[in-house]
Amino acid sequence: MQTHTAKRVEIIIEAVMEERLTAALRKAGVTGFTVMPVLGGSGRSGQWTQEGEIGRARGMVNVACIIRPDRLDTLLDAAFEVVDRHIGVVSVVDCEVLRAERF
């Protein structure tokens, strides 16, 4: 089957920043993304878990999007403006997609 090269960007960011990030992505023309809950983890601020938490201060979310390679810089610039001062991880990996016109 024919596949096409794309970039998969994964942004793990504080839950309180989720809406700001997705708004910035939309503003940069990235309309397709998936937001996933994160159960817990460990980082520079120590270990954390979302179990039993009622506030959003400690939680993180994972925002993943797949885009055409030529749009990567625009997305990263938009994401960095939001993530810059906050706890978070941005990673980019190569991937293959079946329907290139959708990205």
Added chain:
Amino acid sequence: MDGTLAIAANNLTSPIILFFILGVAAAFARSDLSIPEAVAKGLSIYLLLAIGFKGGVSVAGHGVDTTLVLSLLAGAVLSFALPVIAFALLRGITRLSVTDAAAVAGHYGSISIVTFVAASSVATSAGLSPEGYMVAVAAVMEAPAILSALWIIARFGTTSADMEEGLIREILLNGSIVLLVGSFFIGWATGDEGMQLIAPFIEEPFQGVLCLFLLDMGLVAGRGLREARSVLTAGLFAFGVLMPIIGAGVGAATGLLLGLSPGGVMLFMTLAASASYIAVPAAMRVALPEANPSIYLTLSLAVTFPFNLTLGIPIYLATSRALTGG
């Protein structure tokens, strides 16, 4: 003194406190006991709805007077002022940076609604009838402290707070505030008739739900304390216990000046003594991301909250009775 000890002993052996202690102990023992996030949120929604509704029904019964308006104003002023006292104390007895101290200070001007719920429960069990509008005072005290903390940063800090568009809206429309105030108004509008309709839902299960919720809070507090022991210096621990006592003192003076009932004074003390762990931490993560969340979450949730719950509330009850003769 004997009276205070008796109240403290009663409080410490009540089911809600014992469930909280069970949660802390289970977290320390690394038990796999846990309350799922969605269940914890559901329990908190129930408690906010119940306490807001009951407060509204009480106001419907007693009517509106100038004390209500003055109490709301006093709550807002306290919420603005307490972070300034907390900031001065933190800078005096700890080595926190201006940013971390301002972030922590903001938590101590705002309130912990669970502490308020627990204090209301203790007050009622002790035969007191606090003013119903104290629920509205609690809602009013949630947000001003955040602005106060951001003012402290602007005045004394080297980093700038991120007062971006939408933050004020998020603070004011925080889900807890919307539900608490909304339920309060529904209770106020529907009065005793409304209460009769939903009493089986919000009266009978209340204590049981509070036990379950405090079990969860104990687990979260215990985990927080276990994981963040490294950030908790002696100075910070002292602050976490001293600041509620100072806040309670200011709250007592305010309640007496307002002429509140013994229960009202006790709840004002509790509100001024408690520290936020929902609205303010979220706002601080947005506005002051450089501040270390481990410090303010650990202090608020793992030091001040347990202190207020176990020792603070009985002390506030005994003090308000002594001061008002109630």
